[in-house]
Amino acid sequence: MKVYGLIGYPLGHSFSKQFFLEKFAKEGLDNCSFETFPIPSIDLFPALLRKNPALKGLSVTIPYKEQVLKFVTEISEEVKYIGATNSIKIEGNKLTAYNTDIVGFEKSFIKLLQSHHKKALVLGTGGAAKAVQYVLSKLSIEFLVVSRAKKLQGGYINYKMIDEQIMKEYSIIINCSPVGMSPNENTCPDIPYQSINAQHYLYDLVYKPWKTLFLQKGEENGALVQNGYEMLLIQAEASWKIWNNE
Numbered sequence: 001m002k003v004y005g006l007i008g009y010p011l012g013h014s015f016s017k018q019f020f021l022e023k024f025a026k027e028g029l030d031n032c033s034f035e036t037f038p039i040p041s042i043d044l045f046p047a048l049l050r051k052n053p054a055l056k057g058l059s060v061t062i063p064y065k066e067q068v069l070k071f072v073t074e075i076s077e078e079v080k081y082i083g084a085t086n087s088i089k090i091e092g093n094k095l096t097a098y099n100t101d102i103v104g105f106e107k108s109f110i111k112l113l114q115s116h117h118k119k120a121l122v123l124g125t126g127g128a129a130k131a132v133q134y135v136l137s138k139l140s141i142e143f144l145v146v147s148r149a150k151k152l153q154g155g156y157i158n159y160k161m162i163d164e165q166i167m168k169e170y171s172i173i174i175n176c177s178p179v180g181m182s183p184n185e186n187t188c189p190d191i192p193y194q195s196i197n198a199q200h201y202l203y204d205l206v207y208k209p210w211k212t213l214f215l216q217k218g219e220e221n222g223a224l225v226q227n228g229y230e231m232l233l234i235q236a237e238a239s240w241k242i243w244n245n246e
Contacts, residue, residue: 002032003054004243007045007068008061011038012182015207016059019236042067049090057243058088059236062178065127072097082134084127087239098242101131104235109135109174109203112224117172117201121146121162123189124176128205132176144170146189159190167195173218175204180212188213198222207232 006016020034037048042064049055060068065084069075072088072095079085085097120136120143122129129145136143144166145156152158157166173191180188196202202218207229215225 001054002056003035003052004032004057004059005035005037005052005055006059006061007037007039007048007064009038009040009063011036011061015232016061016236019233020240023240039064042071045071055090057090057239059239060086060088060127062126062128066130069097071095078102078134082127082130084130086127086131086235087242089243098239099131099134100235100238100242101128101231102134103238104231104233105132105205106135106138107234108226108228108230110139112201112203112226113139114201114224116199117141119143119170120172120174121166121170121191122174122176123179123191125149125156126176129176132174132205141172143172146191162191164192164195167192171199172201172203175202175206175212175214178206180204180209180214181206182208185209186213188217193217193221196221196223200224202226204228205231 004020006014014036017034017036024032039048045068065086069085074096076098078099079097085099086101087098089096120141122132122143122145125145125147133143147156147158175189196218200218200223202215202223202225204212204215205228206212207227210227215227219225
């Protein structure tokens with residue numbers, strides 16, 4: 001039996017497990033299974049590997065996309081550049097870290113991108129945000145990272161600094177934080193939504209609920225909106241190909 005899985009904490013409803021179990025059933029892959037591993041500390045990762053010697057691949061989600069790298073043996077060029085992984089291929093004692101969030105986000109994101117979308121606000125600083133920044137750089141889209149931190153590094157601002165001028169200048173707003181994710185559907189990033197108009201493009205990496213409060217507020221003001229579901233589909237298939245050398 002080939003075992004695949006997902007690490008993160010907490011996990012709750014798992015898109016990955018549902019996706020892969022449906023894939024296995026549809027494609028008649030009776031020798032494959034998918035498990036969720038909600039580990040409260042990344043330090044439990046080595047023990048998890050020892051207990052599950054049949055593991056061939058792992059998806060990685062919040063909060064371990066960066067923390068897990070200290071346990072891998074090899075990293076792809078993209079992971080080396082951004083410092084975050086969401087997909088690990090396991091071959092015996094060899095663990096290779098990849099990042100399929102990059103291809104997932106790019107292919108989904110560019111579908112609604114318009115010529116006037118030149119600058120982006122990236123809300124959040126975690127592993128997914130780093131994949132988004134990688135894609136924006138590739139597409140030559142200037143961006144500012146918005147952080148809750150009090151001490152800011154270059155290229156970072158905090159939410160209180162977002163004024164009407166910034167909202168006008170940065171017509172792409174990408175939520176890479178878990179704010180608004182189920183079961184906290186009544187929350188949204190703290191930005192001046194009244195400054196959003198039809199020139200804006202709001203992208204939320206969250207997919208549950210289908211339309212977060214962040215996207216609802218953007219849509220009410222005429223913005224283009226997109227959630228992270230298609231990104232998840234694309235990154236999951238990309239991970240499967242990596243795990244199986246397809």
